[in-house]
Amino acid sequence: MQCAFNGTLLIRVLPPLLVTEFVLGILGNGLALWIFCFHLKPWKSSTVLLFNLAMADFLLNMALPFRASYYNSGLEWMFGNTFCNICLFMLAMNRSGNTFFLMAIAVDRYMRVVHPHHPINSLSVPKAMLGALAIWLVTISLTAHIFILKHDNETYCESFMIEIEPTQNLTWHKFVFLFSFYLPLAVILYCTVHIISHLRGRQLAQHTKIKKALCFITVVVVLFIICFLPSNITQLMIMIKTSTFKSGEVCSALEDLTTAFYITISLTYLNSVLDPVVYYFSSPAFKNICRKALHLPQTENAESTEKKTRETGSQSLSQL
Numbered sequence: 001m002q003c004a005f006n007g008t009l010l011i012r013v014l015p016p017l018l019v020t021e022f023v024l025g026i027l028g029n030g031l032a033l034w035i036f037c038f039h040l041k042p043w044k045s046s047t048v049l050l051f052n053l054a055m056a057d058f059l060l061n062m063a064l065p066f067r068a069s070y071y072n073s074g075l076e077w078m079f080g081n082t083f084c085n086i087c088l089f090m091l092a093m094n095r096s097g098n099t100f101f102l103m104a105i106a107v108d109r110y111m112r113v114v115h116p117h118h119p120i121n122s123l124s125v126p127k128a129m130l131g132a133l134a135i136w137l138v139t140i141s142l143t144a145h146i147f148i149l150k151h152d153n154e155t156y157c158e159s160f161m162i163e164i165e166p167t168q169n170l171t172w173h174k175f176v177f178l179f180s181f182y183l184p185l186a187v188i189l190y191c192t193v194h195i196i197s198h199l200r201g202r203q204l205a206q207h208t209k210i211k212k213a214l215c216f217i218t219v220v221v222v223l224f225i226i227c228f229l230p231s232n233i234t235q236l237m238i239m240i241k242t243s244t245f246k247s248g249e250v251c252s253a254l255e256d257l258t259t260a261f262y263i264t265i266s267l268t269y270l271n272s273v274l275d276p277v278v279y280y281f282s283s284p285a286f287k288n289i290c291r292k293a294l295h296l297p298q299t300e301n302a303e304s305t306e307k308k309t310r311e312t313g314s315q316s317l318s319q320l
Helices: 008-038 045-062 064-072 081-114 125-148 168-201 208-242 247-253 255-267 270-282 284-293 302-312
Strands: none
Touching (some): 008 045, 008 064, 008 255, 045 064, 045 125, 064 081, 081 125, 081 270, 125 168, 208 255, 208 270
């Protein structure tokens, strides 16, 4: 049995937030996909990862208008149970895909900087595509259970409802949610710390371009933590407190914490909005193509920019 809850605050806060994330996310990731598909040639293995990250972000944003409509209607889902699960699956799959591809990008950056002569750095584009496919298959297998979620209240369309008697599907869903954050976070932190340590050890960190690259890497990690950590901490608190209350007390005791969780999980979608900004500032070629598409003045020719970054040894850092 699932707990009903008062969503008054959610009805006020989430619709404008989700609509804003949808508009910015669709525009930013749509532009990124257009550049990747038609203008950024030739592709490298790192480009494959960035393209798939943009695809995960774009697909996630496609589900946001339906969530905004749901909250704007006072937690009344009007599109049927099947489409509810499809929408929840799109959010869960692409949220996990987002974190896993960010993890893969961090590993790629780490290998290019710390182990530049490793054979994996010369990975061909077809093999990189197979690796991306493997990440998608893992993500889908982790989140496919959402298709068989049952909702006690037909008007609700939530995958994180608090249950008086937890079911196996919902327990697995919460585990995947936590696993899809803490594993990538550990890998991203490990890679980032070792990249910074490696460059400082070689006394490269004083170079202006290297210093900017290190600063940018740090910003990306901080944004990742800000977007994803609050919802994961809140979910952990809910799981811990659920086990401490009696069945009849769970719903009322955790209502405020549940509201906080739904607000913080909506903040995770901000990461999808910010990823195109990351592409823009981290890749000189992407930046020049983007400015050209938007009819903005060019700051520097893309080819000469890439040549200079190769000469300073920071090319591998410009891959996000």
